[in-house]
Amino acid sequence: MKEIRYFYVPDPDSGELPADEAQHAVRVLRLGVGAELVLVDGCGTLYDAVISDAGNHHCRFTITQARPQQPEWQAAIHLALAPTKNMDRVEWFMEKATEIGLDRLSLLDSQFAERHVVKTDRLERVAVAAMKQSHKAWKPTIEPIEPFRHFIARADLPAQRFIAHCYEPAEGDKPFLGDVLRRSEPALVMIGPEGDFSVDEVRAAESAGFRSVSLGTSRLRTETAALVAVHLMRLANR
């Protein structure tokens, strides 16, 4: 099967590929005037286009057709993550979660985290590459890191929200996320750092309407737990 390569153009009206995409098209793939492109705007639309002008550092195109896409899943999938010390693990998560299905990644500055600063530009590049490679029309939104307590107080969080942690609940038991997720409803799961959330953070989240959940009996690394949570939300959206 012929491999269709997507080019990311956040602003198709510009009629021009972004610099890095232009270099890839012209200098790496050696595409020239008349070559056909498939563009993706990261907001749900693919465009068929033809190269109208190509140089070493620019590539202009003419759009021949806009093809709005149907979402692969209905309800927004939102994951909030306390970043790991090693950013490779967050970048790995970003790639895999984009393939499986993620709408929004929030980054939490959490009490026991070993990392409190994140440059999101590399995560953006990973998300764009994974979106193109997996032929998706939507790019996950990546939010700048924010303090845990600011995040849980936000007014724009979905009603269905969960916090995954390793503590035993005060009373009752902690349900498995997959058993309590409501199908086809927007959902948010918060995943703690290597050292887990603090008890105070868990209490604050529960007061803010987050339900404590387990991700199963296995002991998972932060980025593995995050991917498992994304996959469970994606499964509730089939």
Place this chain on the structure above:
Amino acid sequence: MKEIRYFYVPDPDSGELPADEAQHAVRVLRLGVGAELVLVDGCGTLYDAVISDAGNHHCRFTITQARPQQPEWQAAIHLALAPTKNMDRVEWFMEKATEIGLDRLSLLDSQFAERHVVKTDRLERVAVAAMKQSHKAWKPTIEPIEPFRHFIARADLPAQRFIAHCYEPAEGDKPFLGDVLRRSEPALVMIGPEGDFSVDEVRAAESAGFRSVSLGTSRLRTETAALVAVHLMRLANR
């Protein structure tokens, strides 16, 4: 919470840590005579032990208690993978699948694969590290790569076996793995290389009792598809 560190000792009767574990215990962690260890044999038993003799290159121990573990899941989870060109992706899968839950990894020499030779020693090290880090008592078995047609003809494969691929079925439709997996029964899923299995391979597998399945609507990389399949098998074992 105090972090419990496991040491891998495939042969606890030896009374001695393997060389790399001994170096880690003595030279990195600076543990000495009298220090308590938790050993794991990778076959379902943890051992409490005390260091009886420690040198730069050896570490002998005395076992104080053997603690056979209950399996986290009941039915064997078996994944057969055509390795990716870049082994980092297989090693990443090995780490994550060990955390989530895998009993056996088979490696397939498949027609469209870009890799036909795999040294499993690195995969073994990744599996051991992930087993210890996720506090599991069982180490996944990693089999040497074998030709696709030899593998599908093996007599020791579970009755419940699937092949995931991207082709449209001749008649009917291809069910989603999660919808057809029978709970708490041994299961095997085969995942193809970047170029997918060949049509001939899919036909041969179906003749050998493998059911064609889909892993959902998302376009997944080989190692992501493999991890999604392992997670679905693990979910059918709760």
